[in-house]
Amino acid sequence: MDEYLCDVYPDPYTNDLVSENPSSPKDQCFNVEIKHTETYVINARNFLSCEESQYHSFKNIPRDEMMQETTILGWLSSMTVPKDAHKVMVAKILDCARRMTLNKDKKVLYMRVDINITIATEDCDYSDDDNDDSDSDDDNDEDEEHRFVPASNSSIEELETINEQEGCVNCGKCAICFEDINVVSVQMPCLHKFHKNCIVDWLKISGFCPLCRFPMPSEEGEKEC
Structure with a gap:
């Protein structure tokens, strides 16, 4: 758990x-x-x-x-x-x-x-009988295209640091390393919390929240603006 x-x-x-x-x-x-x-x-x-x-x-x-x-x-x-x-x-x-x-x-x-x-866990059924194989392939291609776009350095630096009360029962575990979050955590804009090192390393590879896929600003997006 x-x-x-x-x-x-x-x-x-x-x-x-x-x-x-x-x-x-x-x-x-x-x-x-x-x-x-x-x-x-x-x-x-x-x-x-x-x-x-x-x-x-x-x-x-x-x-x-x-x-x-x-x-x-x-x-x-x-x-x-x-x-x-x-x-x-x-x-x-x-x-x-x-x-x-x-x-x-x-x-x-x-x-x-x-x-x-x-x-x-490693067990979950993701099959969708309403979609054919071609639709699944298209979705997978789209996921692959966006999955490895890193977040911008500025958005990573602006992540909020949360100082929890020591022994807080609701701090939970980091969904990246699955270890306990002890006292200090970093909160994404979507309100999910992670170890700072874990989420920074993650966002340098993929600019999406690992739990809900909330998109962080990317360097490419900032350049287009």
């Missing part, structure tokens, strides 16, 4: 749509919607990645049950979330739940959890 992120927040969209009625429970309960997204990075240097998302709903969870770590751990395990991500995610979900229960007037509390996991 390269990195994992977890955003937890009250779901304002559902809260606005649903009005409670006399059948609402006497005690507070939770309806939890979880979006679990896994991004598989096959070869960062060749911009190969694919993404899969699944949605899970847990309804009418009593307040006392919601406040137990075992409840949330059961959800994460059923979604095959890696165990080393459990501790951080459980803490975030419990913290949000506690804050939501402060609203004593609400009996049904709606929570949204977005889990994003990036995984380095």
Whole structure:
């Protein structure tokens, strides 16, 4: 696993749509919607990645049950979330739940959890039955044409340096070398972070973000301007 992120927040969209009625429970309960997204990075240097998302709903969870770590751990395990991500995610979900229960007037509390996991792997299906071989060859030729155009020196020098808090759990791993990002990282305009040496070496060969293919300015582009 390269990195994992977890955003937890009250779901304002559902809260606005649903009005409670006399059948609402006497005690507070939770309806939890979880979006679990896994991004598989096959070869960062060749911009190969694919993404899969699944949605899970847990309804009418009593307040006392919601406040137990075992409840949330059961959800994460059923979604095959890696165990080393459990501790951080459980803490975030419990913290949000506690804050939501402060609203004593609400009996049904709606929570949204977005889990994003990036995984380095060599297995992913990129076949596209809707495209014939000629289209695939054309796409590959176009990729090859643009893949090795380096970014301009000025755009590399302007990359933002980020000083994270030491021990930050969201710093993740560098998608180029797959090693932990410790404290200092460099952030691309697309907001992806890497080791400085890794991304500088990368951009001197290819001016595209290794994760999302965001294009950096090139020397050729600057000359044309």
